[in-house]
Amino acid sequence: MTFRPRRSVLYMPASNQRALEKARTIDCDAIIFDLEDAVAPDAKPQARQAACDAVASGDYGYRELVVRVNGVGTAWHDDDLAAVCAARPAAIAVPKVSSPEQVRQLVDTFEGLGADPQMNLWAMIETPRAIVDADAICAASERLNVVVLGTNDLLNELRAQSVPSRRPLQYALSAAICAARANDKVVLDGVFNDVRDIGGFEQECVDGRVLGFDGKTLIHPAQVGIANRVWAPSADDVARARELIDTFDQALAEGRGVVTFHGKMIENLHVETARRVLAMHEAIRAR
């Protein structure tokens, strides 16, 4: 079982030179250089060049580098794709992906542009249509390996309100997670907008982890350490996973396929979960 940690995925406007520099020292698992919403129209060409230069610089160490291009059908999309494919990031994130056909079209375009075969597509699920069609979108291409929730756009398009419980988003969040899991994709939670509300942010991270997200998209350096901690297995989790695997192996050696562990039944599926915890722990250590 191999894992790439994506606990903390930090957006930054590619037009913000200070943020691009600072990100070289921020302990996030991945960076999304944004060309879309965080960049004003006049600044788009300069931001595109800055994002490509940052990707090509080799200055970001272990961090997975992703560029979010402007959406399909916008004035900047084609130029963004051409420039960013040539810069060879780990992935291109595309906002407001709306259908499986669009995913296939994007992948055809990548290939037409001679994109690195290893380069992935991160699809942003942030419209009601994308939620309804999430399974087909996730299934549309092997290149699509990560699904990112855009909870600001979703709330807007649902005409719902932002509340701490995230109750208006529950269906959408769970539908996206189900679709991602059914198609073996990574799935990342949306951003938390109040950069000063650290308590509220931590609560939302815990909520996201409990729901099944693999990590969270972030907008500020102060959010990184909390997401890293919430999504990392604790020392207790690791010790418990090792003990569970040993207990189960012992039971198997004695010819039993089911056994109790600290008073609770465990089966093979619990061993799988424990192995995932250990693989995640090792991946974080290796990073």
Ligand SMILES: CC(C)(COP(=O)(O)OP(=O)(O)OC[C@H]1O[C@@H](n2cnc3c(N)ncnc32)[C@H](O)[C@@H]1OP(=O)(O)O)[C@@H](O)C(=O)NCCC(=O)NCCSC(=O)C[C@H](O)C(=O)O
């Ligand atoms: C939200 C911000 C505009 C706040 O900026 P600012 O007021 O400058 O923050 P601070 O003064 O507290 O910054 C402290 C230092 O940290 C650096 N910084 C800030 N943010 C980042 C960042 N994202 N990456 C790297 N470095 C960052 C500052 O430069 C300061 O450095 P120093 O000078 O050394 O002290 C700002 O945080 C920001 O722009 N965040 C990202 C916004 C963004 O990218 N938005 C678009 C993506 S979110 C989205 O679109 C979601 C989705 O589509 C949806 O629909 O939900």
Ligand SMILES: [Mg+2]
């Ligand atoms: Mg959005």
